Amino acid sequence: SAVISQKPSRDICQRGTSLTIQCQVDSQVTMMFWYRQQPGQSLTLIATANQGSEATYESGFVIDKFPISRPNLTFSTLTVSNMSPEDSSIYLCSSGTHDRGDTQYFGPGTRLTVL
């Protein structure tokens, strides 16, 4: 299985500021995914990040609010821009595996609180 790390693990931010979350995978993967988990809720996919191309955003999520970078096959960042209290969530990244199948492994998440 892939080992995924995220930084920061948690942060408290002020309204109107931006936060960049980093995701590092211990092996090369083509696709990485960013999910949001609002308090007490399930996970919702924000976008899919392929190396060397623009991220693909799900309905309700836009690049201006959640810009994503994917500079190489082991790393991605998600920025939460111009934050409001409604952005308080856990943000998780995941990646596919190189063995057969479509299993995704998740990072530990970044717990964001916006005041």
Added chain:
Amino acid sequence: GDSVTQMEGPVTLSEEAFLTINCTYTATGYPSLFWYVQYPGEGLQLLLKATKADDKGSNKGFEATYRKETTSFHLEKGSVQVSDSAVYFCALSDRVIYNQGGKLIFGQGTELSVKP
């Protein structure tokens, strides 16, 4: 579109009780099915998976069988422990790209609390 529906929680059981968490899905293709577990304050961990009809996934005493005829993937465990207390998510993958992960669609999660 594709979707996953789980039984609502919270579910409270006594230690050594039998556990069933229901999960049903709708999908246009032939998805893979997963159960993930989230322990308090932690990220998601893959618990088990099944990639085709009649497959049974199992891990740590948990089992789930991919039932295409009933579009279900119920999670079961014969004897739960206090350490099983967590939130359990059923999910499906709506797209399979060879050797890579597909987009996951999650159910709403079921909180399990096991009392000694």
